[in-house]
Amino acid sequence: MIQFYNNECIVYLDFLKKQDVGVYNAYVDFRQTKDLKLFIQSNERNQNFGEINTYLELCKVKTNKRLRSGCYYKLNLSLINNISFIQNQESLFIGRTYNCEKMPTPSTETEELLQSHEPLDQKELIHIIHNTPEPNDLMIQGLSNVDLTLNVRDVNQANWNEILEGDIIKLVYDIGAKNDAKKDEVRAIFEFRREILKRDKPILIISHWDMDHIHCLRYADQQTIKDCFNKFICIDVMRSVTSHNVYNKVRTALGDKNVFCIQPAYRTNGITMHLWKRVGNVSIYRGEKSTNINYCGLCIFVKGIQKSVNFTGDVRLIQAKNIYDQELQQNLITKKHVLIAPHHGGENITKHRVYSNPTTEVVISVGAKNIYGHPSRNMLSYLLSLCNHNLYRTDINGDVNISI
Structure with a gap:
């Protein structure tokens, strides 16, 4: 014992x-x-x-x-x-x-x-201390799949992605700034979108609790969160006092009925991603239990009328492939596909450095001259070959906007 x-x-x-x-x-x-x-x-x-x-x-x-x-x-x-x-x-x-x-x-x-x-x-780390709503309680309207735009914001070595319907932000996936960003830098990143977020009140989904994916939630106070978002979806893998505090702040701001704190799936092979909820053309997947919070995070798959998009957080590329393959098995009609590269283009071992076709475009959210060496040389070479060199990087291209 x-x-x-x-x-x-x-x-x-x-x-x-x-x-x-x-x-x-x-x-x-x-x-x-x-x-x-x-x-x-x-x-x-x-x-x-x-x-x-x-x-x-x-x-x-x-x-x-x-x-x-x-x-x-x-x-x-x-x-x-x-x-x-x-x-x-x-x-x-x-x-x-x-x-x-x-x-x-x-x-x-x-x-x-x-x-x-x-x-x-x-x-001790399981944070569900209230009655988390069931997936069927997620009363959100599916995207129309017409006039949709992917916006990958240039937030340096961090992650902030959006889906817009026309000029309306419908989904925000991660809300980060780089780990060593100063207060003024984080403030500038959030304030640039504050008024639009207040106008549109999108759903906020965070992939996992690393600081470069939640940093702007440290900046936003309860009233700002209430003003800017209508629902919040996260994974229940909070490893520290800070992540617990951020979660409690969001929960207080939005109320229990609007906060969905999801347990990772039971572990099988560490690669399979499990569908949590499908709302129209938006699918939310969760990873399996893992000691690495990157691998048990949330991913979303969005089907537009022109292209589909895989939002991958920091999972391994082979996990992102598993999501795409599941969507293909569900008679995915869209023949063009955008992959947002996992973990800022970070390295995967060869057997995990695989993805599916057709993949027409790849986007990497990454900071210039970052200390991690992202994107890694091997991963970048693979991704370039995967999409026939139709690859965009926020450190080179700034904000990336793609009609889907």
């Missing part, structure tokens, strides 16, 4: 920036409120640490272990409480920036800043 322990301060490693061999900038958030409270109680200088911007930026962390984003670690409280920091005034989610440059290279696990932890109770 597994025992669970509550005396460790567990943090979620959201993303990493490699600085040198064994040296990283690490961005962590607290797993739950109880972990945040443990951190606050561990030292008197943490007493003024707020409960809004709860991420810690750990600069130039030295390690002898392989750190992996998307994983949990025990925060070494005795060590971090002796590292100098500044209050971060430029970010919407980072509370403190720690300078770990003088920290010696650890020789043992006890000297690591991010350590291994005791077994965790995964049930």
